[in-house]
Amino acid sequence: MRQIEKFLVEAKMMTGMEHERIVRFVGVAWDSLNELCVMTECLERGDLRSVLTEFQHTGPHALGFSADKVKIALHVVHALTYMHSFQPAVLHRDLKSRNVLLDNELNAKLTDFGVSREHADSTMTAGVGSSLWMAPEFMMGERYDEKADVFSLGVVLSELDTHELPYAHAVEAGTGRKLPDTAILQMVSLGRLQVEFAHADDSPMAQLGLDCVAVDPKARPASFEVLYRIHQIWSSDQVL
Numbered sequence: 130m131r132q133i134e135k136f137l138v139e140a141k142m143m144t145g146m147e148h149e150r151i152v153r154f155v156g157v158a159w160d161s162l163n164e165l166c167v168m169t170e171c172l173e174r175g176d177l178r179s180v181l182t183e184f185q186h187t188g189p190h191a192l193g194f195s196a197d198k199v200k201i202a203l204h205v206v207h208a209l210t211y212m213h214s215f216q217p218a219v220l221h222r223d224l225k226s227r228n229v230l231l232d233n234e235l236n237a238k239l240t241d242f243g244v245s246r247e248h249a250d251s252t253m254t255a256g257v258g259s260s261l262w263m264a265p266e267f268m269m270g271e272r273y274d275e276k277a278d279v280f281s282l283g284v285v286l287s288e289l290d291t292h293e294l295p296y297a298h299a300v301e302a303g304t305g306r307k308l309p310d311t312a313i314l315q316m317v318s319l320g321r322l323q324v325e326f327a328h329a330d331d332s333p334m335a336q337l338g339l340d341c342v343a344v345d346p347k348a349r350p351a352s353f354e355v356l357y358r359i360h361q362i363w364s365s366d367q368v369l
């Protein structure tokens with residue numbers, strides 16, 4: 130029954146989302162109660178994570194923020210700002226590179242609303258998405274709001290910049306082995322680890338990403354502020 134409830138929640142959520150930067154809802158399909166699916170439009174290039182993996186292996190694709198990468202970020206933030214503009218706000222709660230789809234021109238749309246929900250109060254503490262993109266308040270079981278999506282957005286910006294999965298630089302001293310996710314999450318929640326950017330000192334996009342992943346939610350910009358800042362960067366060609 131929980132699977133059916135989740136399916137119905139996602140279907141209902143998507144029927145109410147009409148925005149050019151959110152995948153278009155087509156319908157639902159099922160063979161049985163154990164095989165349910167939400168049908169949406171298909172974008173040719175697939176998800177952002179797969180495209181960034183291509184960048185890693187097929188080069189040359191420079192690190193930093195090209196015009197195409199800034200455009201992708203801008204499109205994602207358009208979708209997020211739209212969701213957060215609802216009353217009450219709708220939180221995505223699973224924003225990550227796998228949930229950003231691209232067409233052949235690298236136009237982006239947000240997808241996968243399986244764990245989204247309306248933010249009716251400030252006491253939500255469970256039912257969140259993928260761990261490496263989670264905000265510290267998620268990890269600590271604390272109250273959260275739209276700023277949790279902004280944190281996840283900052284993690285996605287680091288992926289756009291470096292092409293790497295989040296915290297790929299976090300390794301054990303001496304062995305060089307990647308830290309387990311549990312250790313990474315603990316360090317992030319304590320403010321001892323952040324995602325990396327290739328040009329953190331002189332890139333306005335990287336600085337924006339770092340602002341988004343502030344440990345204190347109050348220190349993060351709202352999604353509409355992020356949208357404004359990316360528009361400024363886009364219009365002034367401050368890409369790196």
